[in-house]
Amino acid sequence: MAKPVRVQLIRVLVTFLFGVVAGLTVMNLLYGEKLDALYLERNHLYYRNNEKYKKIQALEKDLNKHTDNLTIGQDISVEVKLPENESRFYQDKIQQEVQSIMHPFVGKSVHWVSDNPEVLDSLLEKRIIQIQDEKKPTNPPKIFHLKLQYLTFVGSKLKVWVVAHEKPKEIEEE
Amino acid sequence: MGEFWSTTVLNYCIALGVVLGGAMLGGIGAFFGNEPPMDTMLRLSEHLKIWALVAALGGTFDTIKSFEVHILGGEMSQVFQQLVFILSAFFGAHFGTVLIRWLIQGDL
Numbered sequence: 001m002a003k004p005v006r007v008q009l010i011r012v013l014v015t016f017l018f019g020v021v022a023g024l025t026v027m028n029l030l031y032g033e034k035l036d037a038l039y040l041e042r043n044h045l046y047y048r049n050n051e052k053y054k055k056i057q058a059l060e061k062d063l064n065k066h067t068d069n070l071t072i073g074q075d076i077s078v079e080v081k082l083p084e085n086e087s088r089f090y091q092d093k094i095q096q097e098v099q100s101i102m103h104p105f106v107g108k109s110v111h112w113v114s115d116n117p118e119v120l121d122s123l124l125e126k127r128i129i130q131i132q133d134e135k136k137p138t139n140p141p142k143i144f145h146l147k148l149q150y151l152t153f154v155g156s157k158l159k160v161w162v163v164a165h166e167k168p169k170e171i172e173e174e
Numbered sequence: 175m176g177e178f179w180s181t182t183v184l185n186y187c188i189a190l191g192v193v194l195g196g197a198m199l200g201g202i203g204a205f206f207g208n209e210p211p212m213d214t215m216l217r218l219s220e221h222l223k224i225w226a227l228v229a230a231l232g233g234t235f236d237t238i239k240s241f242e243v244h245i246l247g248g249e250m251s252q253v254f255q256q257l258v259f260i261l262s263a264f265f266g267a268h269f270g271t272v273l274i275r276w277l278i279q280g281d282l
Contacts, residue, residue, distance in 0.1 A: 021199070021202070025201075028198070028205055032205075032211040032215070035210060035211055036210040036213055039210040039213075
């Protein structure tokens with residue numbers, strides 16, 4: 001009695017598997033064309049994407065060739081932003097100081113500096129500028145911290161925007 | 175139906191079944207393997223044609239051997255029968271390929 005039941009079960013299982021295969025075949029025949037079209041579209045998009053990527057790389061190469069020849073000129077332009085309550089008297093002095101800090105970059109490749117702007121940033125951030133008020137030479141000099149805000153290149157001309165903050169007295173005393 | 179005709183029809187059906195079944199199940203496999211199913215079915219139907227012929231004839235060497243035996247024995251009717259078996263298997267395989275092509279491309 002047990003054997004026919006087992007055979008029956010196996011038959012049911014095999015019939016089920018045949019059904020699965022038949023279902024898959026029908027599904028394949030119904031949606032195969034759509035799937036093929038999608039695969040074709042995907043391959044076409046891959047191809048077009050690769051073409052665009054190659055074009056971008058070629059353009060970048062051309063651009064690099066063009067910019068590699070450019071070096072930073074002598075006329076580095078500096079814009080200094082001081083806090084609202086700070087005297088405008090210090091602006092020119094800080095500007096001169098920043099220009100002298102920037103001087104080592106004259107003649108360097110524009111491409112190299114634009115690729116590594118953090119060098120400029122860290123160079124300015126670690127500098128402390130002391131400015132003596134010429135009208136009151138007995139007063140202690142003012143100490144400023146610098147922070148690079150923006151950096152642009154117009155051809156070979158470098159222009160930087162710097163924010164200057166006065167160092168707080170408490171920290172100074174420490 | 176005599177044995178000759180039944181074998182002829184059997185060869186035809188086996189070859190047809192190998193091409194159709196192989197292409198259909200290959201299409202399912204292509205679906206699971208991230209490949210275009212219809213294109214794979216078309217390719218498989220072309221590739222399976224020769225193997226369907228071989229499968230229907232039950233191995234190429236037996237047929238060639240029987241050719242040799244019958245030609246040397248002067249039994250030309252037997253040679254003709256073998257040729258008909260080969261042709262029926264060929265037509266079965268070819269019909270399968272044509273059916274698949276018709277299904278996919280819409281023309282014969």
